[in-house]
Amino acid sequence: MSILVPRPGIMEISPYVPGESEIEGAERLIKLSANEGALGPSPLAVEAYRSTAAEAHRYPDGDSTALREAIAARYGLDADRIVCGAGSDELLTLLARSYAGPGDEIMFGEHAFVMYPLIALSAGATPVKVAETDYTLDVDALLDRMTERTRMVYVANPNNPTGTCISADEVARLRAGLREDILLVIDAAYAEYVTRNDYSPGIGLVDAGDNVVMTRTFSKIYALGGARLGWAYCPPSIVDVLNRVRSPFNINIAAQAAGIAAVNDVEFVTRSRDHNTAWLPWLSERLAEAGISVVPSAGNFVLGRFPRDGGRTAAEAIAFLKTRGIIPRSAAGAGIPDGVRITVGLEEEMRMTAEAIAEFMEPS
Numbered sequence: 182m183s184i185l186v187p188r189p190g191i192m193e194i195s196p197y198v199p200g201e202s203e204i205e206g207a208e209r210l211i212k213l214s215a216n217e218g219a220l221g222p223s224p225l226a227v228e229a230y231r232s233t234a235a236e237a238h239r240y241p242d243g244d245s246t247a248l249r250e251a252i253a254a255r256y257g258l259d260a261d262r263i264v265c266g267a268g269s270d271e272l273l274t275l276l277a278r279s280y281a282g283p284g285d286e287i288m289f290g291e292h293a294f295v296m297y298p299l300i301a302l303s304a305g306a307t308p309v310k311v312a313e314t315d316y317t318l319d320v321d322a323l324l325d326r327m328t329e330r331t332r333m334v335y336v337a338n339p340n341n342p343t344g345t346c347i348s349a350d351e352v353a354r355l356r357a358g359l360r361e362d363i364l365l366v367i368d369a370a371y372a373e374y375v376t377r378n379d380y381s382p383g384i385g386l387v388d389a390g391d392n393v394v395m396t397r398t399f400s401k402i403y404a405l406g407g408a409r410l411g412w413a414y415c416p417p418s419i420v421d422v423l424n425r426v427r428s429p430f431n432i433n434i435a436a437q438a439a440g441i442a443a444v445n446d447v448e449f450v451t452r453s454r455d456h457n458t459a460w461l462p463w464l465s466e467r468l469a470e471a472g473i474s475v476v477p478s479a480g481n482f483v484l485g486r487f488p489r490d491g492g493r494t495a496a497e498a499i500a501f502l503k504t505r506g507i508i509p510r511s512a513a514g515a516g517i518p519d520g521v522r523i524t525v526g527l528e529e530e531m532r533m534t535a536e537a538i539a540e541f542m543e544p545s
């Protein structure tokens with residue numbers, strides 16, 4: 182046994198388990214396990230990604246300047262307040278490692294994105310799960326649970342795997358109720374899909390103070406998960422901190438080029454959003470018709486809650502779908518053992534999934 186001992190908390194981490202992407206023996210796969218954008222990346226992003234290959238011997242721009250400027254132009258922000266990360270995961274992790282440590286608490290909802298507890302432990306901090314109401318973040322419960330030790334709160338809005346989101350007013354109420362020395366991280370990975378008109382990804386709250394950060398990703402609507410690209414919009418003091426702790430060349434040249442092309446391909450993003458706006462309710466309705474309890478989703482996926490017994494459990498549903506080449510994602514890791522999360526895919530994939538689920542749920 183090694184005499185090297187990692188910092189407290191590290192060995193409590195159960196390594197993240199990604200959505201499955203293979204089924205042995207299956208010819209055709211329908212991967213609906215990782216909330217990847219249904220239409221794939223913009224062809225312009227693919228072309229931009231390829232175009233960097235011959236320059237792969239050169240280090241990338243360590244500040245991702247052109248990418249930050251493209252994001253800033255698209256979202257109406259100041260490029261100096263944006264920091265890019267190798268996926269938003271990197272930024273979410275660096276924030277915890279910078280602002281919390283042993284003895285500190287990091288709060289989030291009971292069914293929040295499964296990375297948050299791992300991130301808290303990797304910083305040596307204590308993860309604190311706070312009860313939700315109807316699979317939705319409960320602002321009062323979070324405020325009640327705040328202690329002297331609370332240092333950070335993660336709010337995934339919309340949340341994964343539940344798909345639920347809270348209104349801009351509720352997020353503002355949370356911010357207003359938190360002490361000034363607590364960092365509120367609004368993880369808006371699915372913001373581009375949201376159609377609710379009481380929603381805001383949180384830009385206004387970042388602008389209004391020093392203690393709010395919004396994170397975004399290129400992995401969902403931009404469908405560039407494999408390129409690992411995310412960004413954070415921050416107060417200047419947090420930009421400074423993130424730029425000290427991130428690695429100097431954290432975004433490779435291909436990802437920078439693809440990100441710029443993707444964010445500029447507005448027509449493609451609109452098409453991806455429209456696709457989701459059509460097929461998310463369609464899929465949700467088919468699940469409900471089959472007798473599954475559906476949690477209303479604002480993202481590009483839906484959480485169905487299956488019966489707890491009688492041969493129609495979530496685990497049995499997943500096994501059945503896999504026999505059809507369809508890979509959904511269990512929500513057990515987020516404390517929802519009867520939950521199966523299904524990503525919105527292409528039309529044919531959605532029709533095949535709905536058919537398989539109807540068959541699975543048919544009374545025998």
Ligand SMILES: Cc1ncc(COP(=O)(O)O)c(C=O)c1O
Nearest residue numbers: 268269270337341370398400411
């Ligand atoms: C809520 C939420 N936040 C963050 C991420 C991380 O995304 P990435 O690191 O690919 O940017 C995900 C990915 O599934 C997510 O669902």
